[in-house]
Amino acid sequence: xxxxxxxxxxxxxxxxVLGWCLLMVVGVEGQQTIGGCQVFPPxxxxxxxxxxxxxxxxSSCYINQLIQDAxxxxxxxxxxxxxxxxxxxxxxxxxxxxxxxxxSLNLTNGYGSESDCFDVNSGNLKRPCCEDACxxxxxxxxxxxIEGQTPEVPNPGEGDRHTCYLDTGNCxxxxxxxxxxxxxxxxxxxxxxxxWDLRSSNFPQRGVGWTSADAAGLPILPGLMRxxxxxxGTVSHALRFTADNSQKAYVLPANHLGVTENKYNLPYGxxxxxxxxxxxxxxxxxxxxxxxxxxxxxxxxxxQGSSFFISGTSNTNWQDSFFEEINQSAPGRRIxxxxxxxxxxxxxxxxxxxxxxxxxxxxx
Numbered sequence: 001x002x003x004x005x006x007x008x009x010x011x012x013x014x015x016x017v018l019g020w021c022l023l024m025v026v027g028v029e030g031q032q033t034i035g036g037c038q039v040f041p042p043x044x045x046x047x048x049x050x051x052x053x054x055x056x057x058x059s060s061c062y063i064n065q066l067i068q069d070a071x072x073x074x075x076x077x078x079x080x081x082x083x084x085x086x087x088x089x090x091x092x093x094x095x096x097x098x099x100x101x102x103x104s105l106n107l108t109n110g111y112g113s114e115s116d117c118f119d120v121n122s123g124n125l126k127r128p129c130c131e132d133a134c135x136x137x138x139x140x141x142x143x144x145x146i147e148g149q150t151p152e153v154p155n156p157g158e159g160d161r162h163t164c165y166l167d168t169g170n171c172x173x174x175x176x177x178x179x180x181x182x183x184x185x186x187x188x189x190x191x192x193x194x195x196w197d198l199r200s201s202n203f204p205q206r207g208v209g210w211t212s213a214d215a216a217g218l219p220i221l222p223g224l225m226r227x228x229x230x231x232x233g234t235v236s237h238a239l240r241f242t243a244d245n246s247q248k249a250y251v252l253p254a255n256h257l258g259v260t261e262n263k264y265n266l267p268y269g270x271x272x273x274x275x276x277x278x279x280x281x282x283x284x285x286x287x288x289x290x291x292x293x294x295x296x297x298x299x300x301x302x303x304q305g306s307s308f309f310i311s312g313t314s315n316t317n318w319q320d321s322f323f324e325e326i327n328q329s330a331p332g333r334r335i336x337x338x339x340x341x342x343x344x345x346x347x348x349x350x351x352x353x354x355x356x357x358x359x360x361x362x363x364x
Contacts (some may be wrong), residue, residue, distance in 0.1 A: 104187025217255030225312030
């Protein structure tokens with residue numbers, strides 16, 4: 001089963017009813033643009049700086065749990081999930097252009113009730129697509145690149161297999177999970193699909209409690225590291241990362257429950273920030289841009305997966321030295337997760353999570 005899936009604050013207000021809380025802050029805005037489309041308005045949460053935001057009251061417990069849960073060879077260090085070899089299938093590909101001709105979209109495995117599609121008769125957006133499994137239509141081109149695709153494996157059958165296609169004519173983002181092209185060349189089979197209006201900062205845009213192409217119910221594209229943006233020397237939005245376990249709770253802009261009852265596992269949508277005193281003096285230029293972004297905008301918990309993988313798009317201009325200093329131990333510059341702090345939610349509705357309701361050392 002698939003896991004249940006700023007602002008610099010000058011004031012904060014909160015109200016909670018039956019586990020739902022609304023927290024509001026005001027502050028400084030950023031912006032990224034792709035293909036002439038703003039990636040959500042400047043006041044959307046990803047685009048708000050958090051460099052002076054308050055820490056969550058149990059930030060240290062969250063960090064300790066993240067370290068304890070870290071599995072695999074990566075250990076408790078952040079890792080870049082993209083590459084400079086375009087044939088290796090690293091990272092999450094992103095493409096853009098006009099809306100593609102309608103293709104068949106076969107939704108399987110029960111996520112049709114939390115997915116979007118286009119109606120097979122009218123061609124209009126249909127939300128939800130169906131109650132369980134069904135066939136709808138989709139507006140991304142049939143040959144849109146799939147995560148994990150390589151020349152040797154052009155239609156992968158394993159892995160997350162995300163797609164991210166930006167319709168630049170309408171500023172709509174089409175994303176899918178567990179994507180595979182059908183053998184008759186007229187469509188895709190997917191487990192979930194989501195359409196996002198990049199012109200609106202109203203969240204949730206889709207059904208309350210729904211997943212998306214990401215387990216957290218978040219859009220993927222806004223949190224990706226893209227070379228085109230890094231090359232300017234400035235990143236003006238939060239990034240996306242994965243971790244091993246998720247709490248059965250979420251914080252807007254996330255929209256889907258995690259799995260565990262452990263109150264020290266992060267809820268989906270929680271945001272980590274690199275500590276302000278982290279020294280970047282020995283890092284490459286690309287490393288310095290990453291560090292600055294993690295200090296100012298941080299990274300959102302978006303999906304269960306390999307520990308602390310930060311997602312990006314592959315590009316031949318990413319430097320080998322950048323991957324070596326972040327992903328490999330030899331230079332001695334890997335960034336341990338204990339250099340981060342968890343910030344208190346901002347401009348967020350929360351489900352199953354209340355700031356300050358749990359303290360470190362409360363016991364399980």
